Amino acid sequence: MHLLWAGSRADEAAARIRGQSFVDGGILRTVRETRAAGEEALVEIGRRRLRSFLKHGVTTLEAKSGYGLSVESEEMLLRAAGRLAAEGPQSLVLTFLGAHVVPDERAAGDYLDEVCEVMLPRFRGLASFCDAWSDPGAFDAAQCRRVLSRAAELGYMLKLHAAQLAPGDGVRLAVELGAASVDHLHYLREGDARLLAMSQVVGVVCPGTAVNLRMATEGSARSLAGAGARLAVASDFNPGTAASENMCLTIGLACLELGLSPEEAVLGATINGARALRAHRRCGSIRLGKRCDLALLDAESYLEIPYRLGVNLVSATVCNGRVAHAA
Numbered sequence: 001m002h003l004l005w006a007g008s009r010a011d012e013a014a015a016r017i018r019g020q021s022f023v024d025g026g027i028l029r030t031v032r033e034t035r036a037a038g039e040e041a042l043v044e045i046g047r048r049r050l051r052s053f054l055k056h057g058v059t060t061l062e063a064k065s066g067y068g069l070s071v072e073s074e075e076m077l078l079r080a081a082g083r084l085a086a087e088g089p090q091s092l093v094l095t096f097l098g099a100h101v102v103p104d105e106r107a108a109g110d111y112l113d114e115v116c117e118v119m120l121p122r123f124r125g126l127a128s129f130c131d132a133w134s135d136p137g138a139f140d141a142a143q144c145r146r147v148l149s150r151a152a153e154l155g156y157m158l159k160l161h162a163a164q165l166a167p168g169d170g171v172r173l174a175v176e177l178g179a180a181s182v183d184h185l186h187y188l189r190e191g192d193a194r195l196l197a198m199s200q201v202v203g204v205v206c207p208g209t210a211v212n213l214r215m216a217t218e219g220s221a222r223s224l225a226g227a228g229a230r231l232a233v234a235s236d237f238n239p240g241t242a243a244s245e246n247m248c249l250t251i252g253l254a255c256l257e258l259g260l261s262p263e264e265a266v267l268g269a270t271i272n273g274a275r276a277l278r279a280h281r282r283c284g285s286i287r288l289g290k291r292c293d294l295a296l297l298d299a300e301s302y303l304e305i306p307y308r309l310g311v312n313l314v315s316a317t318v319c320n321g322r323v324a325h326a327a
C-alpha cells in the first residue's frame, strides 16, 4: 500500500463514477501535491492514516514511496515513513517505488538512469523493498527488469505492480527475478496461474482498486486461487483508486467481487499478506515465537466479515502484545 501522499482526488473519483473524463488528474497530480506538502505535513498525514488503520485492525503495513519521483522528494517520503516506523505502534515495511511513472519533467530513459544509478544506491539503508509498475502508461517489462535487477544487486527485496490495466509479462518477470510479490493481476496470460502457483511469489489482489476501476471480475483471482497460487488481499491504499483503510470491507469485496472464499480472503489479509512483505516469520498468524499482533472482532466468527459487508468489526487491536486500540 501507498501510505504517504498529499491531497485528495475525490473530485476525480466522482468524475469516474459519473463516466466523465477528468483533465490533469492522475498520479502526477498527487506527485505535485506531495512535493509541495513537505516532510512535516506528510508525517502528520501518515500519523493520522496509521491511527485509522489501527482502528481497522491493521498491525503491519507497507509504505511505498513513488509520489515524489525525484531524488529529493523520494528521499523525503522514505525519511517520513522511517520516522513513522520509529514511532509505532504498528510495524512498517518501506518500499522504494521510484519506477511508478515517469515524472512530468523527464524523459523515461533519463529518469530510469537516475533511479538505477542515484536513487537505488542512495536509499539502500532506508527501504528494504524495491517495486516497479509494469503496465501501459507506466513502464514496460524490460524497463522494470532493469530497475529490479539493479535493486537485487544492491540487496533490495523485490515487488512488482503488473497487469492492472492490460495483460503483460509481469508474472513471468516476478517469478524470474524471485520477487516477494506481484500485485494487481487483473489480467492473466496463458500459463500465468500455474507459473505463479509453482513459485514462491505471492500474488496480491486489490479488491478496492478492482471495484473502483470496474475491473472486478471473478476471473483472474479465482483462477489464481484455483491453480493453488498463494494470494494476499491488500487495500492498495492510494489516492487514485483505493483510499480506504477498511480491511473488513477489503476482505468482503475479495469474496463478493473477486470470488475468493472467506478462508482464502482472511488468509490473504493475514499470513499471505505477511508473506508478500517477507514478514511471515515474525507476524501474520498466531504462533509461538511470533509477535503478538491481533485484531479482535465483535463478531461470532470471521464469516461475518463478508456477511456484514463494509462494517468495521474490529473492537480492539493488539500490537506486539499491547492493546494499541480499543473501541
Ligand SMILES: [Zn+2]
Pocket: 001, 002, 161, 236, 238
Ligand atoms: Zn499499488
